[in-house]
Amino acid sequence: MSKPKILVTGANGQIGRVLTQALRNRYGQNAVLATDITKLGDDVEPFEFLDILNNQRLRELVSDHKITQVYHLAAILSANGEWNPIKTWNINLNGLLSVLELAKEFNMEKVFFPSTIAVFGNTTPRIDTPQDVPLLPTTVYGMSKSTGELWCNYYHQKFGLDVRSIRYPGIIGWQSLPAGGTTDYAVEIYHEALKHQKYECFLEENTRLPMMYMDDAIKATIDLMEAPKESIAIRYGYNLAAMSFTPKEIADEIKKHIPDFNVTYKPDFRQQIAASWTESIDDSMARKDWGWQPNFDLASMTIDMLHHLKNTIL
Ligand code: SER
Numbered sequence: 150m151s152k153p154k155i156l157v158t159g160a161n162g163q164i165g166r167v168l169t170q171a172l173r174n175r176y177g178q179n180a181v182l183a184t185d186i187t188k189l190g191d192d193v194e195p196f197e198f199l200d201i202l203n204n205q206r207l208r209e210l211v212s213d214h215k216i217t218q219v220y221h222l223a224a225i226l227s228a229n230g231e232w233n234p235i236k237t238w239n240i241n242l243n244g245l246l247s248v249l250e251l252a253k254e255f256n257m258e259k260v261f262f263p264s265t266i267a268v269f270g271n272t273t274p275r276i277d278t279p280q281d282v283p284l285l286p287t288t289v290y291g292m293s294k295s296t297g298e299l300w301c302n303y304y305h306q307k308f309g310l311d312v313r314s315i316r317y318p319g320i321i322g323w324q325s326l327p328a329g330g331t332t333d334y335a336v337e338i339y340h341e342a343l344k345h346q347k348y349e350c351f352l353e354e355n356t357r358l359p360m361m362y363m364d365d366a367i368k369a370t371i372d373l374m375e376a377p378k379e380s381i382a383i384r385y386g387y388n389l390a391a392m393s394f395t396p397k398e399i400a401d402e403i404k405k406h407i408p409d410f411n412v413t414y415k416p417d418f419r420q421q422i423a424a425s426w427t428e429s430i431d432d433s434m435a436r437k438d439w440g441w442q443p444n445f446d447l448a449s450m451t452i453d454m455l456h457h458l459k460n461t462i463l
Contacts, residue, residue: 153258154180156216158201158248159223161185163336164263164317164366166325168220169193171367182214185223199223201244211251220261220370221248227267228419229329230290241293242300249304249312261374262301262314264386266359267291267331269427278427280388280434287425298385305384313373316386318430321450322363323457331422335360335399338412339454342403343463347411354397354414357428361391362445362453369441376439383434390430391443392450402451 155172159165160183172181173193184199197210201223210216223244230237245262252260269278270285284295301312319332327333334350335358341348361369369389373381394402400412435441445453 151217152176152180153218154182154214154216155218155220156182156184156210156214157220157222158184158199158244159221160196161187161189162222163322163325163327164320164363165222167322167363168222168367168370171371172220175371182210182216184210201240201247204247207247208251211255216255217257218259218261218374219248219252219257221245222263224263224293225290226328226330227265227288227290227422228331228333230288230293231418231422234289237289238293241290242296245297245300249300249310252310252312253304253308257310259311259313259374260301261370262297262312262386264294264298264314264316265291266316266318266426266430267422268295268298268316268386269425271425273427275427277429277431278388279431280383288422294386302384311378312384313381314384314386315369315373315389315435316430317366317389318359318361318391320361320363320366321454322366323454323461324363331419331426332358332360334396338396338399338403339458340462342407342410343455343458346407346409347413348400349413349415350396350400351415351417351419352396352423353416353420354412355395356420356423357393357395358423358426359390359393359428359430361389361443362450364453365391365443365445368444369435372441373435373439380438382438387435387438388430388432389435389441390432392446393429394447399447399451402447403455406451406455
């Protein structure tokens with residue numbers, strides 16, 4: 150296989166920032182074209198502006214840069230999505246359709262589509278959620294991702310497109326901030342613990358959600374994308390798990406390092422979203438098909454987060 154030429158959409162998002170760098174470390178700086186609707190100032194070249202709804206621009210970039218793989222991360226997350234449902238649907242679903250169509254037309258090698266635990270809903274079994282379950286998402290974000298999964302599966306079956314996808318849990322990392330998700334509290338809590346030794350949490354203290362450290366999320370993504378084609382049995386989102394915890398449990402873990410840390414709870418509309426997701430995930434298919442195994446649990450993640458954030462935000 151010749152060297153890949155990768156386009157990342159949403160490269161300035163929470164995962165995009167870290168994944169773009171990881172892909173560049175792996176395949177070379179110029180092998181990865183970062184694109185986003187916003188520029189952050191410290192973007193590493195090559196970078197191009199891209200509104201994912203601008204199909205013409207996307208086509209030009211794919212053609213001019215001879216793109217062979219797309220990591221399509223551009224999306225609006227669960228909480229922000231509820232403020233503008235139609236715009237969210239447009240960006241999340243029509244953006245994906247443009248990518249899939251171009252991938253087919255340009256005969257691309259591979260496409261990565263990030264799905265999420267937000268595809269689950271109130272009818273989904275909550276503990277050790279199996280791979281194939283009823284999906285009745287409660288947010289537009291979840292609706293767009295579960296429909297997106299179907300489209301990925303369709304493009305694979307119908308056109309042989311090599312689409313691969315993961316249902317990410319909440320992702321926690323020190324390198325970047327999430328924007329507008331329901332699991333954002335689990336990143337904010339570390340920042341506030343270090344800066345102010347207090348945090349007001351927007352979820353109830355006993356709301357358990359599946360979570361994952363950024364390093365594991367990046368490893369999973371690259372492992373999945375590099376796995377032999379024959380081993381990929383699932384073309385919608387693979388269930389993926391690393392840890393599950395409640396706001397109280399993460400607060401207690403942080404308190405082991407910052408004893409004065411104090412957390413108060415003031416649940417808002419995001420509580421209802423969180424309550425519709427599941428508590429823990431059965432990811433045995435990912436383990437079996439492409440050897441998935443996480444490295445971080447709550448304790449080791451907390452040590453690593455605090456260590457890195459101390460050096461970057463204080
Ligand atoms: N972290 C995402 C969110 O909270 C879930 O995919 O919206």
